Amino acid sequence: MRPVAAASDPTRHFFQPIIVCLTVASVALTLFVIWISLHDLSLMRAGREKFVGLDNYIRFLGDPRAMAALWRTVLFTVLATVIEIALGLAVVLFLDRDFAMKRLVRTLLLVPIIMTPVVVGLTWRFLFDPATGMANYLLSLVGIAQVDWLGSPRIALFSVLVADIWQWTPFVILLVMAALESAPTDPLNAARVDGAREWQVTWYVLLPMLRRALAIVALIRAIDSIKAFDLFYIMTRGGPALSTETLNYYGYIVAFTNFDISYALAIAIILTVFTNVALLTMYSVLFPKTGDR
Amino acid sequence: MAQLSIRSVSKSYGAVQVLDDVSVEVEEGSFVVLLGPSGCGKSTLLHAVAGLNPIDSGSIVIGDRNVTNLPARERDVAMVFQSYALYPTMTVAQNIAFPLKMRGLDRRTSDEKVAGVARLLQIEPLLSRLPRELSGGQRQRVAIGRALVRDPRLFLFDEPLSNLDAALRTELRAEIKRLHQSIRRTMVYVTHDQTEALTLADKIVVLKAGKIEQTGTPLSLYDDPDNVFVAGFIGTPRMNFLKATVVDDGKALTAGEARVDITHLKARLDNGRTVTLGIRPEHLDEKEGVTLSLAVDVTERLGSTSYVHGALPSGETVVAERREDQPRFGETITLRFQPTRARIFDAEGNRIR
Numbered sequence A: 001m002r003p004v005a006a007a008s009d010p011t012r013h014f015f016q017p018i019i020v021c022l023t024v025a026s027v028a029l030t031l032f033v034i035w036i037s038l039h040d041l042s043l044m045r046a047g048r049e050k051f052v053g054l055d056n057y058i059r060f061l062g063d064p065r066a067m068a069a070l071w072r073t074v075l076f077t078v079l080a081t082v083i084e085i086a087l088g089l090a091v092v093l094f095l096d097r098d099f100a101m102k103r104l105v106r107t108l109l110l111v112p113i114i115m116t117p118v119v120v121g122l123t124w125r126f127l128f129d130p131a132t133g134m135a136n137y138l139l140s141l142v143g144i145a146q147v148d149w150l151g152s153p154r155i156a157l158f159s160v161l162v163a164d165i166w167q168w169t170p171f172v173i174l175l176v177m178a179a180l181e182s183a184p185t186d187p188l189n190a191a192r193v194d195g196a197r198e199w200q201v202t203w204y205v206l207l208p209m210l211r212r213a214l215a216i217v218a219l220i221r222a223i224d225s226i227k228a229f230d231l232f233y234i235m236t237r238g239g240p241a242l243s244t245e246t247l248n249y250y251g252y253i254v255a256f257t258n259f260d261i262s263y264a265l266a267i268a269i270i271l272t273v274f275t276n277v278a279l280l281t282m283y284s285v286l287f288p289k290t291g292d293r
Numbered sequence B: 001m002a003q004l005s006i007r008s009v010s011k012s013y014g015a016v017q018v019l020d021d022v023s024v025e026v027e028e029g030s031f032v033v034l035l036g037p038s039g040c041g042k043s044t045l046l047h048a049v050a051g052l053n054p055i056d057s058g059s060i061v062i063g064d065r066n067v068t069n070l071p072a073r074e075r076d077v078a079m080v081f082q083s084y085a086l087y088p089t090m091t092v093a094q095n096i097a098f099p100l101k102m103r104g105l106d107r108r109t110s111d112e113k114v115a116g117v118a119r120l121l122q123i124e125p126l127l128s129r130l131p132r133e134l135s136g137g138q139r140q141r142v143a144i145g146r147a148l149v150r151d152p153r154l155f156l157f158d159e160p161l162s163n164l165d166a167a168l169r170t171e172l173r174a175e176i177k178r179l180h181q182s183i184r185r186t187m188v189y190v191t192h193d194q195t196e197a198l199t200l201a202d203k204i205v206v207l208k209a210g211k212i213e214q215t216g217t218p219l220s221l222y223d224d225p226d227n228v229f230v231a232g233f234i235g236t237p238r239m240n241f242l243k244a245t246v247v248d249d250g251k252a253l254t255a256g257e258a259r260v261d262i263t264h265l266k267a268r269l270d271n272g273r274t275v276t277l278g279i280r281p282e283h284l285d286e287k288e289g290v291t292l293s294l295a296v297d298v299t300e301r302l303g304s305t306s307y308v309h310g311a312l313p314s315g316e317t318v319v320a321e322r323r324e325d326q327p328r329f330g331e332t333i334t335l336r337f338q339p340t341r342a343r344i345f346d347a348e349g350n351r352i353r
């Protein structure tokens, strides 16, 4: 008997054209972007661009503002991902019991996620206002000196981080909660019978069972944090003194303030490559090929 | 002193009463089987003993400690779960070693114990696999291993052999029996397989819908059932139940044409009362006694013996053991039984003695 060959699968008439279109579109676009990044296209000198080879990439390496932005992106991504996962997991473990208003709490958790970043950014800007904001008011209640949340170059990045954590921790909570609820409970009970304390049940049995879900949530959050733009745009515009300028935001400035299109695209490609390398590394650490141990 | 006392335990899930005033005494070192149909609350009771399921009322005493309000960890029991409940992210060896690790046993001793248990259960080649790389029966053996590796006050087994093939089941049944005889630990064993119950148990507790129907030795349940449910549940093929009427001022019953003397009963029965007469298939092959004529439908040949399925003239179906001959479809044969072998039940299904 002849096995059903892929070639005789009639659905190929549907998916093959789609694959071709997607491939052509993404390959062509990527090549186009790379091609432009090898020129010195600038809207200030429209029509006079010429091929410059890797100049834009070399310029990037020697551009202290770009390197600082890259470092800031890394810092922001790592902090946001780690804190959101840790906090979200802690909340989930804490909420994992039956209490009266569980459904209400769960609905409330959705609020930050569905709010548009513009509103979130503005809200936190008000909260962080040095004169009229709630944050400083609360500090004054406990007698701590006022903080210039968004105006101090040393603090502003962390203020944006707070807003990001507020907005995205609930997302972590929802996904991890779903994973927890679909996990079998008998192994946890078996561990209790086997003499494990509650923290040991969590550490040895529950967390390993949630590892996959946590890893996927972490990947999603890391990708989003690297690309974060809206909160920065609304809350600080990269300031003060460039202290909150991420690479993504710097690319935007280069393109739309300096009109240096080729350099902006070079930055975009570097950011993409950087993201991919970082995430692939993370992915292979979290999901080892051999047996998924 | 009883090693495990379950005293008047009740439990309901919402409106459903799953355990209804259940009391069981388990002697030190004995083997008690909880037997009952699916959904009767066997697992719920076992979970309550293990401390995984809070009970609504009653108390549970293990040894001399009232453990009703103690967490599972402090009850010092080992349990084989019906769902196996293996740790999905640990290898077989790590699964079996987990209880030892929680007790802070050193690595060398732990490894030795795991190897010993693996040999006993024939899972040595599987030690480095993950649970999801195992078949159902293999998982079940790992779950048994995880319990056997410990030395608890009490073993709880929730249908530990349900997924094994017949040969392995018989082998492990014997292994559990041997283990029990050598370590003399108290064991509570849940099953709905009565062969397992009859071969393993010192004492059987028959449950139905959360209530205890009868408690006793395998022989007493078989020989002296308290009610129709126990009589029908214990023994294969099932006991035959015939409709009968009391005649002769309570001295005899008539079931169809048969007249059964009941003068050996202590109870006095009124004339004309309707009762149920129960007689086991293996007691219908006597040389003399009350006769019934059976129109044969099917004969099951088991080698050493046969079971004949057929109908009485009254239309009631009967299964009878036949040791000498193997009647065929269409034949009519004569069954004989001793009246003292018959068990009489009232209309509610309770035994009349």
Ligand SMILES: Nc1ncnc2c1ncn2[C@@H]1O[C@H](COP(=O)(O)OP(=O)(O)OP(=O)(O)O)[C@@H](O)[C@H]1O
Binding pocket: B013, B016, B018, B036, B037, B038, B039, B040, B041, B042, B043, B044, B045, B082, B192
């Ligand atoms: N968490 C629960 N919520 C509501 N009802 C439950 C719950 N767990 C069990 N039950 C009910 O309690 C009854 C007893 O369940 P249990 O698991 O003890 O049965 P069992 O005797 O072990 O059956 P089986 O032989 O099929 O394993 C069943 O009717 C079941 O539907």
Ligand SMILES: [Mg+2]
Binding pocket: B042, B043, B044, B082, B158
């Ligand atoms: Mg069960």
